[in-house]
Amino acid sequence: xxxxxxxxxxxRVDGVAKFFEKGGGGDAGQxxxxxxxxxxxxxxxxxxVIGPSGCGKTTLLRIIASLTDPDAGRVLVxxxxxxxxxxxxxxVFQSFGLFPWKTVLDNVRFPLRVRKAPLSEATExxxxxxxxxxLADFAHSHPHQLSGGMQQRVGLARALATDPDILLMDEPxxxxxxxxxxxxxxxxxxxxxxxxxxxxxxxxxxDEAVLLADRVLLLSRSPGTVRALIPVDLPRPRWDYDxxxxxxxxxxxxxxxxxxxxxxxxxESHGPGPATAGAR
Amino acid sequence: MSAAPVRRIAxxxxxxxxxxxxxxxxxxxAVWEAVGRSVDPLLFAPPSRMAGELPELxxxxxxxxxxGVTLQALxxxxxxxxxxxxxxGIAIGQWDTLGRLLGPYLFGLFSTPRVVLVPLxxxxxxxxxxxxxxxxxxxxxxxxxxxxxxxxxxxxxxLVEVARSYGAGRAQTILHVLLPGSxxxxxxxxxxxxxxAVVGVVxxxxxxxxxxxxxxxxxxxxxxxxARMLWAVVVIAVIGTVLITGLDALERRLSSWKAEPT
Numbered sequence: 001x002x003x004x005x006x007x008x009x010x011x012r013v014d015g016v017a018k019f020f021e022k023g024g025g026g027d028a029g030q031x032x033x034x035x036x037x038x039x040x041x042x043x044x045x046x047x048x049v050i051g052p053s054g055c056g057k058t059t060l061l062r063i064i065a066s067l068t069d070p071d072a073g074r075v076l077v078x079x080x081x082x083x084x085x086x087x088x089x090x091x092v093f094q095s096f097g098l099f100p101w102k103t104v105l106d107n108v109r110f111p112l113r114v115r116k117a118p119l120s121e122a123t124e125x126x127x128x129x130x131x132x133x134x135l136a137d138f139a140h141s142h143p144h145q146l147s148g149g150m151q152q153r154v155g156l157a158r159a160l161a162t163d164p165d166i167l168l169m170d171e172p173x174x175x176x177x178x179x180x181x182x183x184x185x186x187x188x189x190x191x192x193x194x195x196x197x198x199x200x201x202x203x204x205x206x207d208e209a210v211l212l213a214d215r216v217l218l219l220s221r222s223p224g225t226v227r228a229l230i231p232v233d234l235p236r237p238r239w240d241y242d243x244x245x246x247x248x249x250x251x252x253x254x255x256x257x258x259x260x261x262x263x264x265x266x267x268e269s270h271g272p273g274p275a276t277a278g279a280r
Numbered sequence: 281m282s283a284a285p286v287r288r289i290a291x292x293x294x295x296x297x298x299x300x301x302x303x304x305x306x307x308x309x310a311v312w313e314a315v316g317r318s319v320d321p322l323l324f325a326p327p328s329r330m331a332g333e334l335p336e337l338x339x340x341x342x343x344x345x346x347x348g349v350t351l352q353a354l355x356x357x358x359x360x361x362x363x364x365x366x367x368x369g370i371a372i373g374q375w376d377t378l379g380r381l382l383g384p385y386l387f388g389l390f391s392t393p394r395v396v397l398v399p400l401x402x403x404x405x406x407x408x409x410x411x412x413x414x415x416x417x418x419x420x421x422x423x424x425x426x427x428x429x430x431x432x433x434x435x436x437x438x439l440v441e442v443a444r445s446y447g448a449g450r451a452q453t454i455l456h457v458l459l460p461g462s463x464x465x466x467x468x469x470x471x472x473x474x475x476x477a478v479v480g481v482v483x484x485x486x487x488x489x490x491x492x493x494x495x496x497x498x499x500x501x502x503x504x505x506x507a508r509m510l511w512a513v514v515v516i517a518v519i520g521t522v523l524i525t526g527l528d529a530l531e532r533r534l535s536s537w538k539a540e541p542t
Contacts, residue, residue, distance in 0.1 A: 065445055067441060067444065067445055084447075085444055085445045085446070085447055086447055087446050087447050090445075090446075091442075091445040091446075093438070093442065095438060097438060097439060097441075097442040099439060099442075099456070099457065099460070100537060100538065101460045101461070101463070101537050101538075102456075102460075102537075103537075110443075110446065110456060111446040111447075113456075114443075114446050114447055114448045114452055114456075115447070142537040142538075144537070144538060162446075
């Protein structure tokens with residue numbers, strides 16, 4: 001496990017809890033989505049978050065992004081409590097979140113324009129990042145003309161365009177076909193490696209969680225609490241060899257699966273769990 | 281890419297859109313001529329008699345002057361309605377309270393036949409340009425404002441959130457997300473508003489201040505000059521058609537991002 005003690009954490013999640021009103025029923029009952037989550041994420045760390053559906057992993061990510069307010073606890077970035085969204089914590093969305101009426105270039109330019117960057121400068125930066133994700137030729141296309149994988153590469157370029165310290169990724173490859181997903185994973189690792197950026201990556205894909213991570217955070221089923229933090233000490237860069245074939249990989253995967261399986265079995269026999277209604 | 285054959289097919293399909301309306305126009309004129317000849321000339325005029333009337337209407341400058349008066353009030357009133365309607369629509373769409381406060385009045389006014397309010401408009405604005413402008417402006421503005429507000433309210437929350445996550449403020453969110461996402465609504469508002477504006481300008485000219493094409497229509501109807509009357513009708517119809525066609529073209533331009541098939 002990477003020792004977070006000597007260096008100050010990049011992100012500190014401090015006793016975060018989140019409740020949602022129970023939809024529908026007469027009782028004004030509350031559902032706990034997250035309960036007392038404490039977590040330190042080191043600068044430059046790649047943390048993946050996994051857990052049964054409805055465990056609040058997306059809620060946790062949204063709280064770190066300040067898109068959702070926690071009902072208890074707080075999030076500190078570089079030691080300072082945060083309460084509003086910032087391009088410093090750039091978000092990559094599962095549904096890509098591209099503006100359909102904007103060209104690819106305009107989409108990537110968007111965060112820069114929001115920050116009032118001059119047009120020429122914004123264009124230059126946007127083209128640079130489109131080049132990095134291999135889409136420079138599609139700058140003037142519209143999102144619907146691109147495949148899902150390409151659209152998410154635009155989403156990635158947009159998130160990176162403001163050079164954020166932190167990337168928050170909400171099942172970014174969940175809507176992309178399996179083969180393209182593997183390419184995207186490799187591409188993400190190439191972009192991240194050596195960048196010093198801290199990544200929090202929510203996924204429901206166990207392989208993906210282990211493949212990408214420095215540490216895997218396993219959340220328990222509702223209410224979500226930190227069940228385990230598993231370090232992944234596989235050599236990097238991981239695109240040079242078949243990581244999945246490594247004994248280290250299969251060991252960690254098996255360990256995570258055995259823990260995750262209990263919660264999944266429970267969910268299957270007890271319904272999806274009370275928190276699913278408000279989990280997003 | 282299969283763009284070339286698709287475009288060729290599109291062009292072939294597009295042709296009847298040119299010749300079919302032309303054919304229907306010819307048939308229409310022929311029927312009109314036949315009916316017009318068989319009816320008392322005091323009640324109706326065939327196209328041939330209208331054509332005979334045209335040189336005088338043009339050389340006297342009467343038709344041009346009337347058209348100018350009508351267009352002036354229509355264009356000014358409609359542009360004012362478009363700008364203020366979109367702005368008010370954004371405000372109503374953003375602040376529900378404002379919508380609840382203004383909504384009943386807007387809908388009430390909108391559903392009231394304008395002719396009924398002409399006496400009131402005369403009291404407020406007098407008989408003249410101001411009153412006519414008001415009749416063009418208000419109803420058109422309401423149509424544009426209410427549809428724009430619908431569009432703003434129907435904005436995709438996920439995209440609003442994307443904007444928020446990148447630190448966009450309210451103005452930036454409106455400019456980059458809410459307004460572009462509302463374009464189909466705004467355009468349908470502009471269409472309804474255009475129709476309301478054309479009717480408004482004619483009502484003003486027929487019942488408030490006898491002038492422009494509406495005045496020409498009214499005058500020639502009273503003196504039973506059916507051919508002149510019909511020319512006023514034709515020009516009004518042409519103005520309306522040009523306006524709607526222009527909005528169609530605008531719509532195609534603004535929604536080009538979804539026009540091309542994937």
